[in-house]
Amino acid sequence: MTxxxxxxxxxxxxxxxxxxxxxxxxxxxxxxxxxxxPFDFPDFDPQLSFFFEREKxxxxxxIFKKERNNPGLTVKKFHFDxxxxxxxxxxxxxxxxxxxxxxxxxxxxKPTFEEWIKQHISxxxxxxxxxxxxxxxxxxxxMYLQNEYDKxxxxxxxxxxxxxFYDAFTRHLSGPGKKRKFxxxxxxxxxxxxxxxxxxxxxxxxxxxxxxxxxTQAPLDLAGKMNLLNELGILDFLTKMYSNSGSSLSSNEVAxxxxxxx
Numbered sequence: 001m002t003x004x005x006x007x008x009x010x011x012x013x014x015x016x017x018x019x020x021x022x023x024x025x026x027x028x029x030x031x032x033x034x035x036x037x038p039f040d041f042p043d044f045d046p047q048l049s050f051f052f053e054r055e056k057x058x059x060x061x062x063i064f065k066k067e068r069n070n071p072g073l074t075v076k077k078f079h080f081d082x083x084x085x086x087x088x089x090x091x092x093x094x095x096x097x098x099x100x101x102x103x104x105x106x107x108x109x110k111p112t113f114e115e116w117i118k119q120h121i122s123x124x125x126x127x128x129x130x131x132x133x134x135x136x137x138x139x140x141x142x143m144y145l146q147n148e149y150d151k152x153x154x155x156x157x158x159x160x161x162x163x164x165f166y167d168a169f170t171r172h173l174s175g176p177g178k179k180r181k182f183x184x185x186x187x188x189x190x191x192x193x194x195x196x197x198x199x200x201x202x203x204x205x206x207x208x209x210x211x212x213x214x215x216t217q218a219p220l221d222l223a224g225k226m227n228l229l230n231e232l233g234i235l236d237f238l239t240k241m242y243s244n245s246g247s248s249l250s251s252n253e254v255a256x257x258x259x260x261x262x
Contacts, residue, residue: 003034007080014084024093027101030088034076037105039063041186044111044193046130048137051161056089057154064153064183074098090179097174099185106189113200127208131201138165138194160184164191169198 005013013033020026030036042050042059051055067073074089120129141158144150167173168191176185183199 005078010078010080010084013087017086023088023097024092024101025120026088027098030076030086031105034086036088036090036102038070038073039066039182041106041182041216043109044190044197046134046137048141048161048190048194051141051154051158057157060157060183061153064181067182095179096175096177099180102180102182103176103185103189106186107192110193110196113197114204117200117204127201127205131198131205134194134198134201138198157183157187160187161191161194164188166191168192168195190204195220 001251016028020029033141033153041063042056047261050060074087076086078084088098117130120130141162144155144158145162147155173192176188180188
């Protein structure tokens with residue numbers, strides 16, 4: 001729903017907008033007051049249904065058509081006695097800044113995966129199950145992309161998604177170098193988010209696989225510390241060192257001294 005502004009509000013906002021010197025400040029201002037992303041994009045979906053369900057894919061097609069048919073998405077105009085124009089259309093030198101800002105907006109919508117995973121684990125679905133499903137989705141996309149002759153809209157979307165996933169997974173993020181369409185930045189961002197999702201699943205699985213005695217180790221007593229120091233060869237090393245320096249300490253005396261310190 002479009003926010004209604006009074007003439008006085010617009011005059012005040014326009015004055016503030018014109019006073020901003022940096023382009024990224026104008027982008028942030030525009031986003032704060034008018035919303036820089038003009039369409040409703042799908043939320044995070046571990047199944048990536050917008051690739052595999054016709055109705056969901058059609059949502060992406062519709063967004064693509066809306067963007068293609070609305071070239072003035074970087075301009076907001078208000079008509080009163082005069083026209084107030086909030087224009088964030090990037091010059092060539094600002095194209096990369098613009099795309100990076102939009103991408104950051106999409107990435108900011110990422111769920112907190114630690115909490116998300118806790119909510120989706122159940123007796124019938126473990127972390128391992130979630131990870132297997134996620135890897136299976138990525139493998140399916142890779143299989144689709146092996147068909148070099150299919151230039152369908154869905155495959156092009158998959159390609160952009162996979163580029164974001166691969167860049168994030170290999171940590172070779174250069175980001176968009178020029179102005180990109182909203183749907184491109186959304187899909188690239190979803191790829192980055194999905195890589196983070198898989199990484200979070202792996203981290204959770206490693207943590208859940210730790211032996212209980214490693215999670216809650218009791219502090220060692222003096223005898224335990226001495227045995228550990230002896231097993232590590234530290235007692236022999238220090239005894240020799242003291243012997244070479246002219247001092248004479250027994251192994252027990254060395255161990256007791258270290259235990260007191262630690």
